[in-house]
Amino acid sequence: MSLQKLKQRALTNPDVKAEYEKLESEFNLIDQLLSMRTKAGLTQEQVAERMQTQKSNISRLEKGNANPSWSTLLKYAHACGFELSLKPQKIV
Amino acid sequence: MSLQKLKQRALTNPDVKAEYEKLESEFNLIDQLLSMRTKAGLTQEQVAERMQTQKSNISRLEKGNANPSWSTLLKYAHACGFELSLKPQKIV
């Protein structure tokens, strides 16, 4: 069985699928956060200062299981010099 | 003094400005949430079902002082048939 087949089969399990999508979107979110920071050329500590918090909290945001609130996302984005809104894409 | 002038002057106060921007982005967020739901043609109750929660919680999301977590935003978007990512816009 190919890897693709295996993945596809696994994803027919609703629970697995949910977890997968959760991970995927989390990855995307983290990816987008990091992208903002690197584009701004800032360190975690610098972002932390601008957000009036600690660098460890920024690491937590970017590293593990991030489920930040909207206001935290806003603060982070602003610290990196970005305005923020949602980008909803219709699922086909 | 014109209204514009007054607004402009008020916004030179950092605290006022922060509050203003907070309100503005909150409005935008709520606006975007509502937009998704109406585009999907769903009632709050239908969205609530799909999110496995109560309609009152959806109302709270759309109505007052919303500061939802990313996972809540994802659930809401999915319930409305949307995928979700951030849209950062560089501040000039």
Add this chain to the structure above:
DNA sequence: AGCGGAGTTATCATATGTGATAACAAGATT
């Protein structure tokens, strides 16, 4: 007038995000 659908508000218990501190790891620099 009465009814049903849609949305709002208040409230409580619980889960979880966030702030803060400290200690550690890995690389670069001197």
Add this chain to the structure above:
DNA sequence: AATCTTGTTATCACATATGATAACTCCGCT
């Protein structure tokens, strides 16, 4: 080797988001 920078991890206390229930308003309909 010693130091500094950057990022990571663990932990605790506290703030706040979320789930759930109930009662309410408003509006269109019969």
